[in-house]
Amino acid sequence: MSTIFRAAVPQPASTSELGPLENLPGTWMGTGFSLAELPDHEGGSPFFLRLNATQETLTFTEIGAPILNRGNLQDDIVFRGVHYLQQIADAQTGEALHVENGMWLYVPATSVPPSGPTLVRMADIPHGDSFMAQGAPVADVPGAPEIPPLDSTPNGSVFGDGYFPPPGTELPPGIPDEALRDPAVLLRRALKEQTVLNTTTLDVRTGPDDVRNIGFVVENANATSVRAALWIETVRRPDGTETLQLQYSQHSILRFPAGPRPDPAKQIDWPHIQVATLIKQ
Template sequence: MTSYSPRRAAPPGNLDSTPLGLLAELEGTWSGRGFNLIAVPNKQNNTAFRLMLNATAERIQFTAIGGVVPNRGSVQDDIGIFGLTYLQQVNDATTMEGLHIEPGLWLNVPATSNPKAGPSIVRQSTIPHGDSLLAQGTAFKVAGGPQIAAVSSKPTGPGMAHVPLGYLDPYLHSNLPPGMKQSYVANMNQALTDAIQGQKIVNTTVLTVTSIPVGGIVNIPFLTANANPTRLDAIFWIETVERPDGTQFVQLQYTQTVILNFLNIDWPHISVGTMIRT
């Protein structure tokens, strides 16, 4: 995966005692490269589906909300939420055609007594296809680099029991965009591990969110009937990288899988990216 030169990247900041918690490390503007895989219905062209692959250029801008957001309690004391707004813009890296735009929020939620729950993070977003997302999870910091597991793009579900021979050939013999390897189609996260190969990563902040069991994706009726997004899982890694001269910079990597259900099959829509804060 091609990314921008770390020589122009911003150094790590001092984020001690911020009410944003580890989300404070997101603040700023990030730019970089990635890859996107999505299967979409193709009834209009008399085929079951079309596999779309893109090398991407993207930009995410995170801005801290100006103050506390009070949530009023009736069975426990009030809590204060702090967060950031964000705007993600993704273009095709070759044509610069717009592929995705997503405004949203990341929230740092303190522990609560009713319901009894530990600290958590929340991601909310809206997408112009007609989707709204609420995903929750946790944030933590580890020494060293990220642990990036493989992610499968293989469709699953009851509908796969009835497909003809060669149904998934587009996944095996793909028209690849520049920079994308065929092996990435099976495991998109390989693009992330390739991007950091040889780097000395000192520490990593991990932000992991999912739309289940609490949260979800709400869609307009057309999407529910034709290509229903049923689940989102995402992991963001904020990595402190040390150069050979001892100076440091931060980079952001992420992997995201959205399950689209059509033809009684669950189709993983996978996006990955590697960016630096500028």
């Protein structure tokens, strides 16, 4: 007589092992705003400003097993994380604007290097960009977050501040004028009429060698840095029930050549900014 063995479906880990990431698994949906200056060689202009009101779906799935990293100068560490898929479309036309997949990891404290618990965000974008951003979490702070401003002004020796905003700039319907200079006003506006009970902050940024791009991107609109903050908020509704809300701001730098290479004096750094307020479904 033969015995048949059936492999069991892996049991999900307790979300408490995800630390500050524990509320991320699931699907989040909402709206936001994207500001990006893009090169325009075909159009005969150095750049053009693209502004979009956005609709977004952001999905997190827990990585189904512990992640073991073996130590040489210290004992092994074990940590957890989540996969994510981000999909952003124009709120008016439905045109796809951005897709990104990656992971968020929660790494325990280490002795080599000496560090407290850290966050890692690893991302891939189909334009030909990858990055790794790191930071430290701040979990379960009472009340709403203090959301800092985001400066959308370019920095460069050729055009400088006087080039922004370009003449004739029009914001999408529903986006206030002040969001052009500081898109984070949309996040603060969303919080004004809300009762936020507590907030977990996930704040990460890239280091000098943490962004990688294909050759075309490097030569035409080189992505050089990324910093992002996610605020996971417990919100009390007017009826007394609670829901989870995720707000984020992301500030990337795209470096454009404004003259023949390799003249570093003829470059301009344009911020690419994304903000959104999403509700867990």
